[in-house]
Amino acid sequence: MPESQNATACLVTAAGEVFYGRGFGAEGEVVAELVFNTAMTGYQEIMTDASYASQIVTFTFPHIGNTGVTPEDDQGPDPVAPGIVVRWDPTEASSWRAVAELTDWMAKRGRIGIGGVDTRRLTRAIRHGGAPHVVLAHRADGIFDIEAMLRKARNWPGLVGLDLAREVTCAQSYRWTEGLWSWPDGFDKAPKKDAAPFRVVAIDYGAKRDILRSLASSGAEITVLPATATAEDVLAHDPEGVFLSNGPGDPAATGAYAVPTIQALIERDLPVFGICLGHQMLALAVGAKTVKMGHGHHGANHPVRRNQTGRVEITSMNHGFAVDTQTLPEGVRETHVSLFDGSNCGIELEGRPVFSVQYHPEASPGPQDSAYLFQRFADDMRRRRGA
Template sequence: MTSKETAPLAPPPGTSAVVVLADGTRFYGRGIGATGQAIGEICFNTSMTGYQEILTDPSYAGQIITFTFPHIGNVGTNPEDIETTGPAARGLVLAADITDPANYRATAHLDAWLKNRNLIGIAGVDTRRLTRRIRDLGAPNGVVAHEPSGKFDFARIEREAKAWPGLEGMDLAKDVSCLQAYDWEETRWQFGKGYGRLTDPRFHVVALDFGIKRNILRSLASAGCRVTVLPATATAEDVMRRNPDGIFLSNGPGDPAATGEYAVPTITKLMDSGLPMFGICLGHQMAALALGAKTRKMDRGHRGANHPVKDLQTGKVEITSQNHGFVVIPETLPKDAEVTHVSLFDGSNEGFRLKNRPVFCVQYHPEASPGPQDSHYLFQRFVALMEERKKQAA
């Protein structure tokens, strides 16, 4: 149920939710999840499954997610498939009503799970039309509102959508980062066993948390790394006094240049330490900023679990999971940085390494969750750098 993009018609009968874009465009539908309203940047994700992991990915802070796949809810929800317990996406937009769960691991219906997390959503929207709008004109700011009575103050909602400043220049990492240090030893999920526990760690990694996903931590633990997680605002001295074998820069939301105001000086010092460093997503972007490179906001961003990326070092093509709205401008990287991965969708930068220091980063999500596992090898690449450094120090 949608309106025309000019001179919006009155909501049709049965309307209990609406999406209002900053330009006044309205999409009518049926409310799901919590009541109320949420404001943010409206993006779309093309993944066919993994909605629970997507909605709890801290990198989606400040965003309302349009799911292009129509059957959302069919695997239900459970307490295991979450990437964080804190704030994540602000809302969601669906084409069809939530599907009843039909999976042996389900413990709750998605609608009940949304209510418990105070997430506001709308179903019954022409998501293809909304996705084409984002594709052609860029990701808009907007409001999703759920009111069972169907009574909306459209003038007020539209004003709020227009007034929201958008993600460019916004530091959201502080909102989703941990508040104090903690250790992590849980390993990846295995069929019939669930999550495991690291019993014989080979390396100690310190991770800077800009909005880290749990499956990244599990992937590091599965590779033999005991991980100490520090807040986004930790200093280089905070990191080094833990005596790590390697340093990890996590994913996260918002504008890397804004978060970089306090994180880049720390990253620069850590690069100079000579310790192996691995960055993902926002961590990749801020590592580039620490080298003097530039980032820019993308018109549409990359969000889905089917993005082809070429590893220029091996010649292999990986199908990857991605979620980012900013990108490194490869032409601004210094001469000692080598581009290692590129997107086969649009040619944008997906990774680089330093020629003279043990530092490498990727823009996409090798931990998957959701998504393919083609890129798990990158965690082993990080371990290999730590092994090499230990041999040199011996």
């Protein structure tokens, strides 16, 4: 929608570009970083992924909202992405699983949407110029103070130096036993792959539910601890393995308190498995550095090469920071590489059961090429148990 006439939503970038459209969801205004996601399914999983804190998502696939929403697809208690941008207005839900419309769901949870936007143009701008700071507003009366919105976009400090894990982590520890969903029974309530499940402590930097379900289905009994947990907090649960979850924000900021914990756990020779922000936390703990990417990786079709075998896995990704491969110290091996831009996508410590990946092997949404990583973690714990 190139003109303001009849517009009820507006997106303003820090560069001064203005996009008008039709608003849906909640009314209001939000300032955030703008990213694009190329996944063709899973908009609800994306919006409830805590890694999208302070990020407005532009969906390149036009059919957003057509399958409605269902609590089974939530990756957290509420949507975290503050807003979304779509090409076509959300249509009436057409799915036997739907229990509500996307627009109603967003309105009840204070999330803003704008439809009728040229998302191809917007995506090209993000690819060439990087993820911009923007203000998104939805007003039924269609009255927008563009100059004020522009000032807010330009004054927003951005994600660098921002510790968002504290904002999305759990308030207190809890147990998790639910496994993956399967037809026709739904979620597995008590997965038992081993007579005695592995005791796993998951540090929650913004953990997705399907990651925890994947761990449970691989034979783990999970205790989830807040992001600020110390090594003593973790070891008090006598874990056989430690999982480092995904999450939002600048890994260097979160690392200020997370890195000492991880370093102490590595010294105990415990199996450690990290995903996304957890991968970046592990890299920082062993002496590497992270960098802010131009527009990041957000989608369910990212090719990654597994260096050991040369096999290419199609993966789901959501990250705006990356591990700087050039800073990996001796004794840390790069295991996976993005075939889009050559950025680091995995590491392991030589001679220790410690590894991590940048992408999401639980595939919510996305392909399941990398589900073997959960089994690798279980195998590491099994070997330690038998030692």
